Amino acid sequence: MKQKKEREKEISQWPWISMLPFGILAGYWGKREVRITAISEYGFQTRLVAPATVEQKNAPWELAFYDQKTASYQRILLRDATFLQEKEEDFDVVYTFATEQEDYRNAVQRLALQYSQYIRWKMEDDDAALAEEMTGYPAEQDAFHLESLEEQKKVWFSGIGKETFTALQNGFAESGQPVELALELDRPEWYTAYLSMESAVFFDAYFRKNQIPDPPIFHPDRFYIGNAFCPHLAPTEEELFALMDKACRESFAVTLVFPFLLEGNLLETQQRLQRLVEWCEQKNKIIEIVVNDWGTAHLAAQLPVFSLCLGVLLNKRKKDPRMAYKLGDRTLFEQNSVHAAFYREYLKEEFRMERYEWESCGDTSTGKFPKGKNSLHLPFYQTNTSQYCPLYVACTKGSRGAQTPVRECPKFCEKQAFLYPEHLRMVGRDNSLFGIDLSILQEPEAMGKMYGLRGIDRIVVNLL
Structure with a gap:
C-alpha cells in the first residue's frame, strides 16, 4: 500500500x-x-x-x-x-x-x-497571422482586396491576347494527338446569350463580358452545357433542347453537365434523362453526359444513348490556392484514385465511363494523367462546393453560417460574389469556391505542350 x-x-x-x-x-x-x-x-x-x-x-x-x-x-x-x-x-x-x-x-x-x-x-492572432507563423503565409497581403469580380477579372485576364487559345491548341497539337477545344455554358446568362446571338458574335461577347476587351481568336469544337456544382443553374428543359438544337445546327458537339443529385430532384432528373433519350433517338446520336454523383451515374448508365464522363466532384483531388504554403511532401497530391488501373476498369465496367474531367490547378497538377480520355478545364478550378448556398444566406440573413436548403433561388450569383485577397486568386461564386491557375494562360504554348504530353485530348474553357 x-x-x-x-x-x-x-x-x-x-x-x-x-x-x-x-x-x-x-x-x-x-x-x-x-x-x-x-x-x-x-x-x-x-x-x-x-x-x-x-x-x-x-x-x-x-x-x-x-x-x-x-x-x-x-x-x-x-x-x-x-x-x-x-x-x-x-x-x-x-x-x-x-x-x-x-x-x-x-x-x-x-x-x-x-x-x-x-x-x-x-x-x-487571427487565422492569417497563425498561418504566417506556422507556414510563412504572407498575412500582410490579406489587406489588399479589389472592389468587384469585374476588377479582379481585369487583373487576371490582362495577359490574354488574340492568339492565346491558338497558342494553347498549337502546344497541345505538338504532343502528336488531336485536341478538342470546348467552351462551358454554365449559367442562365450564357444560355440566353447564345440562343439570341450568332455564334461568332456570342464568342466575342463572352470574352468582353469577362473583361477581355480584345477577345482572342476562338472557335470551339464543342459546348459543355450545364453547371457541375449548382442544381439551380441548370438550364430549363426548354432552354436545354433549344441549346442542343442550335449547337447541332452550327456543327458544335455537345456535352451535357449534371450537378450532384438532390433527393427532391430525382424524379425531375429521371424525366429529363428520358426526354434526352428520345432526342438522341430522333437525331440518331449518342451524347456525352458529365456526372457528378453516383446516383446520376447509375441512372444514366442504364441508357445506352449516353456516354458518361467522370465529373470533377467525383474525380476528387486536393485543390486550394493556399497549397503553395503547405509544409511537407506534396508529391502525394499528384495522383488520385483515377490513376489506379483497377478503379478505371471498375468505372468502365459499371458505368461505361472512359473520360475523366480534370482541372488545371497549378501547384497540385498531376505528374501525368492516366490512360483514357482526359479533359482539362481551365483556368478556374473548384475547391469547395456546398449542398446549400453560402451566397444565398449571406444575402438573405447576413451570415454564411446560417445555411439552409434553397427552394426558390433568386439568382444572387448573377450580380454578387465573395471576394478574397488578391494574392490568393480565388473567388466565391454560386455555391462554390474557385481558384484560378493563370500559368496556363500566361504561357499557353509551353503549358499546352506540357499538358498534351501528359495525356490531355480536350481543353474546356470557362471564365466564370
Whole structure:
C-alpha cells in the first residue's frame, strides 16, 4: 500500500500535458491504436473502456509525434516502456507507463514547445497571422482586396491576347494527338446569350463580358452545357433542347453537365434523362453526359444513348490556392484514385465511363494523367462546393453560417460574389469556391505542350 501511494504521488508530480489533439500525438499499443490522454518527459497515459488483458499490458508501444516544421510524423518505438499503474475511473480505466528513452524525451519537449506556440498564436492572432507563423503565409497581403469580380477579372485576364487559345491548341497539337477545344455554358446568362446571338458574335461577347476587351481568336469544337456544382443553374428543359438544337445546327458537339443529385430532384432528373433519350433517338446520336454523383451515374448508365464522363466532384483531388504554403511532401497530391488501373476498369465496367474531367490547378497538377480520355478545364478550378448556398444566406440573413436548403433561388450569383485577397486568386461564386491557375494562360504554348504530353485530348474553357 505504501509503495502504491508513493508511486501515485510520484506520478502526480510529473509535469503532465493533458488531452493533446489526436492529430499531433498517436499511440499504438500492440495491435491497438489508442488515445494518449496525458504525456510528460517521464511517461504517458492512455485509457480503455474495459481493463486490458495480460497480453495487452505486455504488448510493445509505439508513439507518433507530429512535427509542424516538417509537416510529418516521427514514429518512436519504446523499447523500455514500463507499466506503472492501472486506475479504474467512472467510465474507463487509465493506464500509466514510464520510459527513459532519450529520443522520446526530445520528442516530448519539441511537441510541448510547438503546441504551446500554436495555442498562443491561436489565442492572440487571427487565422492569417497563425498561418504566417506556422507556414510563412504572407498575412500582410490579406489587406489588399479589389472592389468587384469585374476588377479582379481585369487583373487576371490582362495577359490574354488574340492568339492565346491558338497558342494553347498549337502546344497541345505538338504532343502528336488531336485536341478538342470546348467552351462551358454554365449559367442562365450564357444560355440566353447564345440562343439570341450568332455564334461568332456570342464568342466575342463572352470574352468582353469577362473583361477581355480584345477577345482572342476562338472557335470551339464543342459546348459543355450545364453547371457541375449548382442544381439551380441548370438550364430549363426548354432552354436545354433549344441549346442542343442550335449547337447541332452550327456543327458544335455537345456535352451535357449534371450537378450532384438532390433527393427532391430525382424524379425531375429521371424525366429529363428520358426526354434526352428520345432526342438522341430522333437525331440518331449518342451524347456525352458529365456526372457528378453516383446516383446520376447509375441512372444514366442504364441508357445506352449516353456516354458518361467522370465529373470533377467525383474525380476528387486536393485543390486550394493556399497549397503553395503547405509544409511537407506534396508529391502525394499528384495522383488520385483515377490513376489506379483497377478503379478505371471498375468505372468502365459499371458505368461505361472512359473520360475523366480534370482541372488545371497549378501547384497540385498531376505528374501525368492516366490512360483514357482526359479533359482539362481551365483556368478556374473548384475547391469547395456546398449542398446549400453560402451566397444565398449571406444575402438573405447576413451570415454564411446560417445555411439552409434553397427552394426558390433568386439568382444572387448573377450580380454578387465573395471576394478574397488578391494574392490568393480565388473567388466565391454560386455555391462554390474557385481558384484560378493563370500559368496556363500566361504561357499557353509551353503549358499546352506540357499538358498534351501528359495525356490531355480536350481543353474546356470557362471564365466564370
